[in-house]
Amino acid sequence: MTWRASILSLFPEMFPGSLGHSLAGRALERGVWSLAVHDLRAHGIGRHRAVDDTPFGGGAGMVMRADVVDTALSAHIAQDDPRPRVYLTPRGRRLQQDDARRYAAGPGVILLCGRYEGVDERVLEMHGIEQVSVGDYVLSGGEPAALVLLDTAIRLLPGVMGAQDSAGEESFSLGLLEYPHYTRPAVWRGCAVPDALLSGNHAAIAAWRGAAAERDTQARRPDLWQAHLQGQAPARLLADPSRTA
CATH class of the missing domain: 1.10.1270.20 (tRNA(m1g37)methyltransferase, domain 2)
Incomplete structure (x- = not known):
């Protein structure tokens, strides 16, 4: 069965990126895994498709709206989809090799890529979304982190690596x-x-x-x-x- 990755991002053109090359790219072509990328902006509010707003309590930056993210998830992901839902954020627990093995052993993953100061916490809690960090540093957005997480899991899928014992x-x-x-x-x-x-x-x-x-x-x-x-x-x-x- 094909391992499925679904991504919600404001920059869908960033995918598959590096995953379209080498081992992962060849596995994608062979159907070992599949990739669906959904544009969060398409679910924005009003004529300008706004996806963010100022944070309650004040502070610098903007926060991605809960209603926008919820609408995007509901539009593209079935409620009974068994794949883990993961939000890439420096506030999350640090990604470990055990996580990669767990993701690879399942049917795939659903990744939410944040921007600005992050995502409204309520939508993360409502959808039971894991919060995962790829390291103790801050990126401009979740897209590079999503590529890292996917790479760690995809390379462990059967048929991707040439020498399985090397893993x-x-x-x-x-x-x-x-x-x-x-x-x-x-x-x-x-x-x-x-x-x-x-x-x-x-x-x-x-x-x-x-x-x-x-x-x-x-x-x-x-x-x-x-x-x-x-x-x-x-x-x-x-x-x-x-x-x-």
């Missing part, structure tokens, strides 16, 4: 950052590939990769490292010693 070794899959990678030439500008990777000893390779992943996680993501130490993340090696590639 199990990537950063965050086991609660650690992924180990470093090297390829030819074995010596480049005086820098040599670590001896373990050239040994042909699969146990030694796996041990080196596991130690490197732990080292880099401890140095770059102390939050992940602490979770790893506390047993909140799997403590197994990042590579299978039995692999021959």
Whole structure:
């Protein structure tokens, strides 16, 4: 069954964007996933199709109206649609690899892209919309964040990635950052590939990769490292010693 993505945005022309290329683009052409983009402006108020208004309580910026978003959702999304509804916002919980797996395992997602200062909270609550952030920074709108979320899920769909076993070794899959990678030439500008990777000893390779992943996680993501130490993340090696590639 085709995995379906529906997007509500003031800038529908921003999609599929990068998702129209490479693995995701080829999967889109093959019908592995589908994309429907709906213009929020088409449901705006009055002759000028207004979609926003000043915030109650004062403050800078404008807020997207609840009635406009509600009308758009009702027009394009069935009430019994089982797909999770997600609003991309820096106020949301941070997107995790587990979220990507959950979205990929379902029938698809419905994404609401905000602009201005955000969306009236009432429509988010009324429609049971998850609030998700792709990072601790502010974007001009939800569209780039929507592309990020979609990419994390689409690449996990069956038939999208060429080497499915590689997904199990990537950063965050086991609660650690992924180990470093090297390829030819074995010596480049005086820098040599670590001896373990050239040994042909699969146990030694796996041990080196596991130690490197732990080292880099401890140095770059102390939050992940602490979770790893506390047993909140799997403590197994990042590579299978039995692999021959």
